Amino acid sequence: MAPVTEHQSSFLGRLSRRNQVVSMDVNHEQELEELEDFQKHVAERFAELLPQPSPSPPSDSPETHPVLSIQWLKKLLDVFMSCESEFHSVLTSNPSQISKPPLDKLVPEMLDRIVKALDICTAVVNGVDSVRQIQRLAEIAVTALKQTPLSDGSVRRAKRALGSLLAALNADKNSGGGSGRRSTSEQWSSFGRRSGGSGGGGGCVSKNWSAAKQIQAMTANLVAPRGGEASPIYIMSSVMVMVMWTLVAAVPCQTSNGLLVHLPLPKHQIWASAAVSISERIGEEMKKKETRCGGLMEEMQRMERLGLKLMEFSEGFRFNGEEDVKAEVVEMEEICRKMEEGLEGLQRRVREVFHRLVKSRSEILEVTDH
Template identity: 85%
Template sequence: MAPVTEHQGSFLSRLSRRNQIVSMEVNHEQELEELEDFQKHVAERFTELLAPPSTTTESLIDTAESDPILSIQWLRKLLDAFMSCESEFQSVLTTNPAQISKPPLDKHVPEMLDRIVKALDICTAVVNGVDSVRQSQRLAEIAVTAFKQRPLSDGSVRRAKRALTSLLNADKNTASSGGGSGRRSTTTEQWSSFGRRSGGGGGFVSKNWSAAKQIQAMTANLVAPRGGESSPIYIISSLMVMVMWTLVVAVPCQASNGLAVQLPLPKHQVWANAAVSIQERVGEELKRKEKRCGGGGLMEEMQRMERIGLKLMEFSEGFSFNGEEEVVAEVEEMEEICRKMEDGLEGLQRGVREVFHRLVKSRSEILEMIDHSKP
């Protein structure tokens, strides 16, 4: 073989560099294409939470009535949307796992891993909070049973009044003191607790733990990338914060006062438009609630239960015989809300557990990618 001349060596070196540049350009174009697809997926899934699938007037009305924002079924759809986006996020990372160890993602990955741990704590608190909603449901059922007695007696009204008193105080007490109690589990213990206790809350948080402070800590370092471009990690982190914030707003959680904060979502980004709209609508409800009576728990069924409970309490305080027909409609509506809770709360709790396990898996996969990308 003829020896490589200096000219040939220079040519081969330039050719190699050019191939590297072309390869980098191709990879960059592929990453941009994947990012665009990911953003479209996010926009579509969260837009579905605001707009019904059909455009007919009848369907619009039916959908609005069956799944209003912050209702149990709507919250389950929110969790499904997030799970779908998180799955897409993992696909994007898997395509080019080395990117998470290079600038600028290398700086954002540790923040995201920490954010996931905080989200796991929130999932634990929300599962416990759903148990407190079940307790409210039981109190409402006691009141319904008492009011349906015929003829309605003084004793039945007193029994209903006791249940209503506990019901109307439950939301405020949970928001200020806690949906769960006991010692603070380690992260590992919390993760395994969901698997061990399929029927219960799974894990506890300490008395000093605060849902509001946890959300604030998750948003503290959530800053949009420079140049106006979004990275997959920034997008999924923003969605995680928004979903966790919405869950804490909807379900009575420990120390959830002070959640009326503006989440740092980029309004100018297409993927964030629907998420911003959801945040604004939930925020309006939250401000009205805090001005009225404070506390947490904006789940649509709970708000209806509270309104009806106040009416029934007023009736019980001024009860006179032969007046039971005055509250027949309210009693029937309360009974209907209890049925919805009976059917939906278990599914909601199961959905939160699924998000919990997905985040645990996601965190483990990211850590594994980091280990494999090290030289």
């Protein structure tokens, strides 16, 4: 075989360098394609959560669930897990996307957010328990007010239950942080501890822990990468913060007073469009409240409105005689039924999110280690 000449050597060198450049271009194109697919997936899934404009839907159409209702919150968590699964696919198919500068700096921040999200999941599961106690009070009032004929004794029972119900619904408002609500919320469950934890964040939280401060800490350094480019880590971090913020707004948690009204989501990026619309709508609901606190769950808000009407009836029962509140009693009973059917499923979804986040954190650490 003839020896390699200098000309041949320089030609092979140029060919090798060209192949490297082509390979880099192919990898970059693949990254861009995966990022575009991920953004599209997030945009489409969150668009499913937007209220559908249908003033008079046909009677045979499926029930539409209002924003912040129990069923809507369950769907929100399904959307989150779908986005997280897609994020995992991007992560495993091309780990270099998160390991090279400047994205490598976002990884520790995301891992820290996950730990905070685990605490929030724990708080929300216990917050749902406090909603269940409120539901029991509503059921007592409904049973008492359904008695026929209605007696003074039945009305007094209803009044006591309604008084406790309204006090629980407004605990944060009345005590500047909610000692009444906190006593329930501090009975933290142990589902997080049984999961094996995540290097912190599972199990109990301290008495000084605050859901609102936790959300503030999660958003503190949530800024888009330079140049306005999206990255899988930034998108997933934003999605996680938005979902946790929504849960804290909807469910009474330990010290949710002072919750942020606006989230730093990039309106100009297509993946965030629907998420921004949803967060703005929830922000408007928060502004209607005297204080920014948890408990915006749609069923809880309706329960408060009905509770006030039934309390007014109970207080004036002897004077007003048989004022008709049957419609309000029926509606309150219907809300209790929805809570009975939906709250356990909501807790189960939050637990699933908790365990998914524990797993996701382990996977990110594994990818960065390698």
